Amino acid sequence: MTISDFTLLKKILRPKRIYNLYYFKPVEGFSLDSRTLKKGNVFVALKGKYKDGYQFIKEAKEKGASLIIAEREFFLDGLKIPYFVVEDSLEAIKKITRYIIKKKRPFVYAITGSVGKTTTKEMLCFLLEEKFKVHKNYHTENNLLGVAKTVFDLKDEKILILELGTNSLGEIRDLSELIFPKVGIITFIKPTHLEGLKTLKNIYEEKTSLLKVNPNIKAVLNKDDPYLRKVDFCKKIYWFGKSKDCHLYARFLKRDFKNSFFLIQDKFLLKLPLQFEGFIFNILAAILGAHLKGISFKKLVKRMNNFCRYPWGRMEMKRIKRFFILNDAYNSNPFSFKESLKIVERFPQQKIAIIGDMLELGEKSIYYHKILASTLIRAGIKYCLLMGKFTFYLKEELKRMGYKKVFHFSSHKKVAQFIK
Template identity: 30%
Template structure:
């Protein structure tokens, strides 16, 4: 982005603006990551007032700053834009820049796999287009506008992750982004506490179609009956489905684990065998949506096949972490919900990467009133192919008690607040033939365990 204050003021419908010729080349809400030329956006919260850092932002190279009209003592002789509401102004500027931008915009939502799908899609398209994607977890009502405002003017494809915790949030984001193409990765159980049911979660995710351009397409998990029902009830949205079922536009017929990741065969709109350097059936399924979008943007099957081989995911998503003279870790500890937890356990059971298999599982958070049942039900997924199960967190006690009914206690480790019993068990009993999967919600920070062995 390269805009003068006069242009930003026009976006915000401000008639008079000082320092009109000042040029802004980016956006920042944090002085720690601010870059020279950024517009600083201060927020006023209960604990922190961002206006305290405006002067520091200028000292670090900010070109200008927003300032709330009812905030006293604005700094003199600094390029300021006075607004009623900083969040609304940020979103309004993003809407304006989006309307001017020539890129193809792609929105991604879903209970699980948003970030993986974003990474896979961006990686697949990058050899052929200039692509910019959501960085980190900038996927909410502040992060998405910032991502849009940070787009280079010559970006050809923008891949935007859209997160939510309640109704109306995806609709807000999609009306800002107005995507040409949209993906719903799946429907799980995350945010059950706020949305009440899987039906509610499906409705909230389907809000992504509210901002989809009229000529746009929705790509969705065709194995999910709740999404199929919503598609059936929506006569206005053009759709394509992906998954394991034969009725999908693109379906997987075979998956095998290879040394470099996964090899899979697809049928439907795209046909043939493809490799990707990530593990797990659920990651292959995420890949299908990226393949359909790539096809829609004009890539050939061979181009998709070539670029998929070099795709890399953000850390802590089925990330292989070898330890010299020790076990091989799969760090999938970025987040967890019942759907993704079951998928990861299923991978461990089926893989032949190592002869000994361990599970290190942490609490699944934000599951609402049924959280006890969701943790207990994981016992049905764990069988004798798993040598050791290590559980961390107060909610995992429910799973531990259920496993005690069917497994010898020597195969189980449970700790509520201390990683050390699990670390000690790994040091004592794991070896070069051991594969250890770590999976838990972000708040459990299970990567602490694998970092001990790096």
């Protein structure tokens, strides 16, 4: 985005002090990272947990930054670019984000939920990009900085798909106020990020706050989730799930070694190239969301049969020689862990589970690790190899239940040595 008018930039940011105004030139976009900054970008120096963007102002200048935004002065001989001193760099980022959304007016989809956000985002993008120019978050960049970075990179795309993450109360509401979504998709309410959110009720309140900013938002919700079924405050709710009273529903047909088969709306055959049927909820959310842009269910299901962008580390099945490996290691949680064990339970071969800590479960961390014991035994796991602070309690629970082949290790290297 090009801003040629200095007074407009001043109006957006309301800086405390301005230096080197004489050198002002039209700015070409915004950057939070000096490593990826392009010539003509405004560089916003932000103080992070580990690094302070203030330290990279010189590098940004050398790369061709057109203007600097920071919370304190920076004096460098020959700087010769405008320099805005602001009260709060984060607030400056929010102001820029709001301005770009207001100016470019993309059709915004916002996706949140305890699990399945990234997969749903990738599926929705895949379904829409055949007909529209689409822009989305990169990987899981779903906090304020990730959302801002995505908006900063918006060009002429008409549709913007934003995955919104949270680990503390109020984050989803703040992000929603920045982007003002027209469609809000929520996948599941499950026990994740309890360290910051504390309770399932808080998770529900936090996730559904996405739907409380735009009074005309179209909500796309999972009717199979008991918490989401409580939502009744939106004017327009579109339900997906496995029952026929949903706007979009799926019926499981069969599975073979590589695929699972579903019938959508009792009409359209969908082949899911995975053993994990749980992805059907992501698929339904994406199809229903895309349908709101006028694409028929028939066309969407047909295109969905060609989808292959399943994110790494989420129910990822691989075969290496005589071994089958199911990788669900990315930010695992109690819900996805139990779902992955349902797949493992089907295989008659000898099974080994390698388990690390599930993080951000707060005061219930010990509880959620211990309750996995019965699921592991039911899945027929022959060896349990554990590593981490909280898996120690899982080991104790397994032993209490009479399971003997459980081992706890202090490092990845020792786990690998044991397997060899």
